[in-house]
Amino acid sequence: MACKICSEKSVGAAHEISVKHLNNLAFQEYWSNKSKLVGNRKGIIVSCDVQSSFGSFKNCVAAKVKISAKPNEMVTFKFTILNESKKEEIEVISAGILHTKYKFCLINQDLDGSNPQILLPKNKLLQNLNVTFGSPNIGQYETPIVFHFLKRNTNEKITIIRDMVVFVEQNKAVHEKMISPYACKEVKANVLLRSPGAEKSKGLFLVPKNNKTIYLSGLQVNERHDEQTKILTSDIRKVFETGVTQENYEKFFHNLLWYEESVVRVNVKKYNMSGVNLRQVGKVYELRVPGLAEKRPSLMIGDSMFVRPHDTEEVMFEALIIEINEEKALIGKFDPSFSSFYSNVAKFDIRFFTSRLPLERMHVAVHNTTGQGLVQRIFPNIRSDMQYTKPTLEFYNTLVSENHEQRIAVEHIVAGTSGTAPYLLHGPPGTGKTVTIVEAILQLVNKNPRNRILVCTDSNMAADHVATMLIKYSHLFAQEKLLLRANSKFRVWETLPECLKEYSNGTNRDDFKPVSIEEFMSYNIVITTLSHSAKFGRQLSTRKKQRPVTHLFIDEAAQASEPACLIPAGGLLAPSGQLVLAGDPHQLGPVIISHAARDIGLGISLMERLKNTCPIYNMENYNPNYTVMLRNNFRSDKEIIDIPDKLFYKGQLRALAKKDNLSNVDILGERSHSHATVFYGILSKEQKNGKSPSFFNNMECEIVKLYVQALVKKHKVLLEDIGIVTPYIRQVYTINKMLRELRYEKIEVGTVEAFQGKEKRVIIISTVRANCSLLDYDAKFQLGFLVDDKRFNVAITRAKAKVIVIGNPLCLEKDVKWRAYIQKCRDLGTYHGFDIEQFENRNDIVSNIRPLLAQVKISEQSGPKK
Numbered sequence: 080m081a082c083k084i085c086s087e088k089s090v091g092a093a094h095e096i097s098v099k100h101l102n103n104l105a106f107q108e109y110w111s112n113k114s115k116l117v118g119n120r121k122g123i124i125v126s127c128d129v130q131s132s133f134g135s136f137k138n139c140v141a142a143k144v145k146i147s148a149k150p151n152e153m154v155t156f157k158f159t160i161l162n163e164s165k166k167e168e169i170e171v172i173s174a175g176i177l178h179t180k181y182k183f184c185l186i187n188q189d190l191d192g193s194n195p196q197i198l199l200p201k202n203k204l205l206q207n208l209n210v211t212f213g214s215p216n217i218g219q220y221e222t223p224i225v226f227h228f229l230k231r232n233t234n235e236k237i238t239i240i241r242d243m244v245v246f247v248e249q250n251k252a253v254h255e256k257m258i259s260p261y262a263c264k265e266v267k268a269n270v271l272l273r274s275p276g277a278e279k280s281k282g283l284f285l286v287p288k289n290n291k292t293i294y295l296s297g298l299q300v301n302e303r304h305d306e307q308t309k310i311l312t313s314d315i316r317k318v319f320e321t322g323v324t325q326e327n328y329e330k331f332f333h334n335l336l337w338y339e340e341s342v343v344r345v346n347v348k349k350y351n352m353s354g355v356n357l358r359q360v361g362k363v364y365e366l367r368v369p370g371l372a373e374k375r376p377s378l379m380i381g382d383s384m385f386v387r388p389h390d391t392e393e394v395m396f397e398a399l400i401i402e403i404n405e406e407k408a409l410i411g412k413f414d415p416s417f418s419s420f421y422s423n424v425a426k427f428d429i430r431f432f433t434s435r436l437p438l439e440r441m442h443v444a445v446h447n448t449t450g451q452g453l454v455q456r457i458f459p460n461i462r463s464d465m466q467y468t469k470p471t472l473e474f475y476n477t478l479v480s481e482n483h484e485q486r487i488a489v490e491h492i493v494a495g496t497s498g499t500a501p502y503l504l505h506g507p508p509g510t511g512k513t514v515t516i517v518e519a520i521l522q523l524v525n526k527n528p529r530n531r532i533l534v535c536t537d538s539n540m541a542a543d544h545v546a547t548m549l550i551k552y553s554h555l556f557a558q559e560k561l562l563l564r565a566n567s568k569f570r571v572w573e574t575l576p577e578c579l580k581e582y583s584n585g586t587n588r589d590d591f592k593p594v595s596i597e598e599f600m601s602y603n604i605v606i607t608t609l610s611h612s613a614k615f616g617r618q619l620s621t622r623k624k625q626r627p628v629t630h631l632f633i634d635e636a637a638q639a640s641e642p643a644c645l646i647p648a649g650g651l652l653a654p655s656g657q658l659v660l661a662g663d664p665h666q667l668g669p670v671i672i673s674h675a676a677r678d679i680g681l682g683i684s685l686m687e688r689l690k691n692t693c694p695i696y697n698m699e700n701y702n703p704n705y706t707v708m709l710r711n712n713f714r715s716d717k718e719i720i721d722i723p724d725k726l727f728y729k730g731q732l733r734a735l736a737k738k739d740n741l742s743n744v745d746i747l748g749e750r751s752h753s754h755a756t757v758f759y760g761i762l763s764k765e766q767k768n769g770k771s772p773s774f775f776n777n778m779e780c781e782i783v784k785l786y787v788q789a790l791v792k793k794h795k796v797l798l799e800d801i802g803i804v805t806p807y808i809r810q811v812y813t814i815n816k817m818l819r820e821l822r823y824e825k826i827e828v829g830t831v832e833a834f835q836g837k838e839k840r841v842i843i844i845s846t847v848r849a850n851c852s853l854l855d856y857d858a859k860f861q862l863g864f865l866v867d868d869k870r871f872n873v874a875i876t877r878a879k880a881k882v883i884v885i886g887n888p889l890c891l892e893k894d895v896k897w898r899a900y901i902q903k904c905r906d907l908g909t910y911h912g913f914d915i916e917q918f919e920n921r922n923d924i925v926s927n928i929r930p931l932l933a934q935v936k937i938s939e940q941s942g943p944k945k
Contacts, residue, residue, distance in 0.1 A: 169230060359421070385429070567608070636686040640682075759885045776845065798823055
């Protein structure tokens with residue numbers, strides 16, 4: 080049995096009488112009834128005056144009285160009580176703060192219930208009721224004050240609640256909700272004029288019409304659905320419930336990919352725009368897209384969008400995205416007739432469109448699994464004829480030869496001990512996974528110059544990283560065509576490393592040259608993305624050539640979906656070729672938009688599925704012919720990897736990083752000594768822009784600023800050695816803006832996804848989510864991305880010497896991982912800022928709430944006496 084109030088998936092019979100459940104029930108009742116208590120009523124007016132160095136408010140009667148103040152500034156809330164009725168006398172029984180330890184202090188003690196005061200009609204209470212507040216710590220502090228009254232002629236009890244909210248901040252920020260810029264309207268037309276420059280989908284494996292309805296209903300049917308739909312739904316559900324097998328493989332993944340596409344297309348419609356202007360810039364047009372910097376909508380160079388003259392359905396034009404720059408997109412490649420509709424003042428409606436090319440390529444790969452002999456690769460068995468002969472190798476990187484697990488992995492990959500079964504190289508954070516595959520690739524080229532090695536990754540950044548490491552050894556090889564970095568025309572060329580330009584098929588869109596299959600086959604090593612490799616597979620298939628790749632390495636394989644891995648495995652790898660999957664299933668997995676498709680199986684990589692379900696990869700019966708787990712962590716201080724090691728790697732990692740003195744320094748100078756792990760607690764609340772699903776937190780941004788300035792100015796840490804990680808792209812944008820003002824642009828800021836595979840001397844983590852208070856019940860604590868084990872693991876383990884986590888402990892301590900991290904910091908004496916342990920026990924707060932709830936119930940049942 081589950082308990083929604085406590086956010087527990089499974090509870091025992093005694094749960095309903097447990098302290099936790101009863102407390103959560105009281106908090107839920109409080110929130111359910113609070114709206115009945117916040118307004119002035121029955122002739123009683125409670126108003127408030129409050130001021131600070133940022134401004135003032137007079138006669139405020141809102142449910143929340145809000146004010147901004149600087150750290151250590153004293154703020155006074157002055158409450159006035161007025162009996163506005165014409166005849167009735169009001170008895171002011173008491174006034175009190177519901178929970179008292181958030182630095183709020185009630186000055187007047189005469190209204191404690193022992194000495195009620197009488198208010199005659201049209202009279203005010205003679206003295207104001209004052210509450211003071213002051214805190215040295217940045218944050219959002221909020222507490223309710225409760226007023227109890229009695230109407231003397233009817234004995235009716237009345238309760239009025241006001242929330243006092245203080246934003247403690249160095250600079251005043253906007254705390255009100257922002258309006259969404261998106262119209263969410265359907266944008267369509269009678270005629271669609273296509274762009275002559277767009278790369279067209281082949282129209283393969285389109286979502287069946289009936290299936291789309293089923294996916295968008297969450298696989299649920301009702302009496303409105305016809306019999307055919309019910310049968311189809313039952314069939315799809317049966318496939319999903321069974322899980323992926325050899326027998327249902329194609330049906331399983333085709334349906335998951337269709338599920339994902341259906342959800343993505345519905346989601347992108349939320350960002351349609353209405354009545355916007357375009358600014359002509361040469362041959363292209365500039366479109367301002369609010370939220371583009373936070374990938375809301377998520378657009379890519381080369382994608383299409385549809386542009387329609389405002390509020391007409393006559394014609395619509397397809398445009399191509401040429402450039403993306405923060406909140407602006409340059410679009411062009413219109414049909415020539417578009418110019419006749421354009422002027423500086425003309426308004427247009429915009430419909431965003433997600434390219435289905437990547438999904439189409441995955442469908443093709445899934446469809447070809449049987450014909451291309453992939454079954455033994457994706458459902459492998461142990462080899463009975465395997466005889467391992469240890470190869471004699473001269474290592475290019477001597478550090479690899481001295482590391483037992485790395486050396487074993489290279490030797491077995493070069494010897495091909497796994498046969499056609501994938502070789503799994505499990506590389507936890509900082510263990511040198513990419514270094515290991517680079518050594519293996521070099522050994523294979525040296526062993527046989529006729530070997531054709533393809534290295535694929537899920538992203539251009541990861542592909543560039545592998546290529547950069549490989550070319551360091553290029554001077555040791557005589558081959559003229561040793562390495563090719565095969566890029567898509569629509570990659571972000573500005574991020575191509577300078578050192579790779581001579582190995583690339585272009586340096587920008589103007590000098591880009593497509594790579595023919597003949598040129599592809601002439602290189603020893605080709606490095607590209609999984610999706611882009613489809614172009615070479617298609618050329619091979621068209622020309623009926625044999626698959627040339629002898630060794631396929633997929634780096635960061637745990638980040639790629641299983642269908643994505645099939646693109647090069649089925650289209651380019653020779654039937655007898657070797658597949659090496661290098662990654663860490665405990666770090667980030669595939670990015671899937673549909674939560675349902677992700678949870679059913681699309682969010683599980685091929686590497687993770689094999690590791691979890693295939694006996695030959697079982698680490699309990701460790702078999703180096705098929706898999707090796709790297710264990711020496713050369714990146715992080717022992718304190719940093721301690722919690723991830725225990726949570727995810729069964730304590731098998733060895734901390735071998737050199738000690739950095741910065742680990743022992745207290746960055747803000749509050750204490751004489753510190754450690755590598757730090758937590759800064761802050762009471763704050765997340766913010767959103769309109770309907771954007773991305774969050775930001777200005778107050779956490781202020782704490783980030785304090786740490787960054789101290790690191791750079793006081794401790795002389797280089798900007799390039801600092802990384803700031805946050806789960807939400809909107810917070811990335813907010814922090815980047817702050818850093819630009821400080822002229823600290825060289826500090827890298829990114830989401831957890833952007834930092835996978837990277838490392839920094841110091842990592843600052845802004846957790847952002849903070850929509851909770853002491854009065855919330857468990858189900859209201861929403862942590863979003865923060866509960867994800869893989870994101871936690873990646874975020875923490877990017878740091879070498881110091882990791883500083885900034886967040887709201889009220890929220891974070893609801894999750895076992897963050898609770899362990901926070902407690903570790905308490906134990907080490909590296910907890911700073913607001914600490915919930917210094918404040919009231921929730922049991923005491925419930926004791927204050929229960930009489931209030933009882934009074935509401937009595938009032939509802941009896942009402943006033945006549």
